[in-house]
Amino acid sequence: MKATYLTENNIQEFISRALAEDVGDGDHSSLASIPDTAQNQARLLVKGEGILAGVELAGYIFRQVDPELQLNVLLHDGASVTYGEIAFTVKGKAQSILTAERLVLNCMQRMSGIATYTHHLNQLIAGTSARLLDTRKTTPNFRMMEKWAVLIGGGLNHRFGLYDMVMLKDNHVDYAGGIRAAITATQQYLQQSGKNLKIEIETRNLEEVKQALETGGIHRIMLDNMSPALMTEAVQLINGRYETEASGGITEETIAEVARTGVDFISVGALTHSTKSLDLSLKAF
Structure with missing residues (x-):
């Protein structure tokens, strides 16, 4: 196993x-x-x-x-x-x-x-340091087998469900009142509940990346729907302080260019929902 x-x-x-x-x-x-x-x-x-x-x-x-x-x-x-x-x-x-x-x-x-x-x-990202991740875009009640298949194919599993990692996406950030508010509230929640979960924060632009860096206390920064040029700039800004993940609309045609930006991980929902x-x-x- x-x-x-x-x-x-x-x-x-x-x-x-x-x-x-x-x-x-x-x-x-x-x-x-x-x-x-x-x-x-x-x-x-x-x-x-x-x-x-x-x-x-x-x-x-x-x-x-x-x-x-x-x-x-x-x-x-x-x-x-x-x-x-x-x-x-x-x-x-x-x-x-x-x-x-x-x-x-x-x-x-x-x-x-x-x-x-x-x-x-x-195969398309071979030669880069990027690793391929799946997502939660899976078939209800068949997720275990779909994520198992990703492993067999040489990919990595992202979180299995909502319970084993904190991922603060755009809606969480907007509802919470911004990057800093979302991260701070999450840190307090984890401390009060005694849960030891990694925190990933989704960012949509360089300003949000800067806010995530200034707030700290996270594990990974997601770079969502950014152009390769903007993603490269974001990776350089983060400079290894936290893991980085590219996400959003990544296709066979774009994945190699995304991998060359220097991101650590690339998540692709199509692995499980469009094969x-x-x-x-x-x-x-």
Whole structure:
């Protein structure tokens, strides 16, 4: 496991909810047409090109559906795959394979698409010191798997949710009455509540960057929707005192230029909200 949220308990709870949604009171198609004693096998076929993700999760799913299913992994998470390759084979009770099939495919196709796009963007910023981050722009109840896929693709996870880091964005700043007011109020809140959370402050211009620097007591400064030229100036102004993060409208066309500004991190919501799934298929053989 590579992240604190990836516990066996969390994964099993996700699978239980997903199976309850899909199976309900029974997989009646399989129960009706396939003998209970039938033993068969299937293989996971890759029908595209990209980075494979969700293999470890597939193992959890098959085991939870039927502990007697046997998985033979041929390609692991993070593998670069091409059309026609076989990621794994599974054998055992036919009804169990069919019941697990759609959940395995739904997760792996989505996760592999995210891992593939993460890897692609990482290639675009290779040679710079910038690291790629995901965001909270995720699918409800599927965030854990989407962020896991980002890790598999070579990216880093930002905060997992609202509870594990303080991020003071533009609306927080505006509602609080400005940069200084937002930071000061947050510092007081953390002290009074006894919470040890890092503080990130979003800035929209150099004046707000200066206010953040003057206030201090933060961990990272986000440079939001700034031009590369302005971002370069902001990074020089911050001069290593705090971590820096570029955010806002960053695309394949602009990410390399953003990385060259010297920012420490680049957050891209499109990693999880705008990726194309990798075509995979589970076929009997």
